[in-house]
Amino acid sequence: MTWDEYATAWSALHGGFDPRRASFLVRGWLRLAFVLGRPLGRLGVPPTAVTVVGLLICACVPLVVLADRTAGPLAGAALVLLAGVADSVDGAVAVTSGRASRIGHLYDSVADRLGEAAWLAAFWAAGAFGWLVVVAGALSWLHEYVRARASVAGMREIGAVTVGERPSRVSVALVGLLFTGAGALITTELAAGTATLAMVVWVLLAGYGLCQLLAVVRRALA
Numbered sequence: 580m581t582w583d584e585y586a587t588a589w590s591a592l593h594g595g596f597d598p599r600r601a602s603f604l605v606r607g608w609l610r611l612a613f614v615l616g617r618p619l620g621r622l623g624v625p626p627t628a629v630t631v632v633g634l635l636i637c638a639c640v641p642l643v644v645l646a647d648r649t650a651g652p653l654a655g656a657a658l659v660l661l662a663g664v665a666d667s668v669d670g671a672v673a674v675t676s677g678r679a680s681r682i683g684h685l686y687d688s689v690a691d692r693l694g695e696a697a698w699l700a701a702f703w704a705a706g707a708f709g710w711l712v713v714v715a716g717a718l719s720w721l722h723e724y725v726r727a728r729a730s731v732a733g734m735r736e737i738g739a740v741t742v743g744e745r746p747s748r749v750s751v752a753l754v755g756l757l758f759t760g761a762g763a764l765i766t767t768e769l770a771a772g773t774a775t776l777a778m779v780v781w782v783l784l785a786g787y788g789l790c791q792l793l794a795v796v797r798r799a800l801a
Contacts, residue, residue: 718782
């Protein structure tokens with residue numbers, strides 16, 4: 580399978596969004612997933628196995644933060660990056676090996692939500708306010724729930740690529756844990772403040788993204 584063939588198949592599975600017309604970073608990220616996923620597909624690796632590995636990596640993020648409040652957030656950031664790669668690679672394995680399925684899409688979505696919950700737990704472990712972590716998780720969950728219900732109600736496309744999408748959450752988790760780890764090298768209070776700031780950014784992006792999506796859904800279903 581060539582990149583163009585993969586992009587066409589990927590677009591059909593993602594509401595018609597063409598990755599070849601995406602930004603440089605998004606296009607580059609998906610090409611990386613394609614390059615890593617194609618050989619795994621040839622080897623017969625099931626895409627669900629990659630999904631499970633990514634979820635297990637996510638589960639380790641709060642554990643490393645709890646184990647070491649200084650170096651833990653930095654290790655957690657590295658794990659978030661690995662989990663983000665796995666999250667893209669499982670889809671590439673499914674598409675390039677012809678194993679894409681509705682049940683696999685469901686498993687992937689559930690794994691994404693559980694993985695994000697683990698990242699949020701890591702920020703709570705690093706000192707962020709619990710209520711802020713809960714709000715961040717609720718807004719992100721609501722974002723995905725609205726899109727799913729709108730699709731059931733008849734919205735045929737993804738609606739809108741908002742600022743609160745999955746890549747934004749990965750970026751906030753990665754950068755937030757990096758800065759939290761850097762702050763932990765100075766004082767624990769600075770680490771907690773940085774973790775809280777990362778949650779504020781998450782909430783703002785998730786809230787604004789939800790408003791963007793609701794506006795598009797309203798027009799599509801009116």
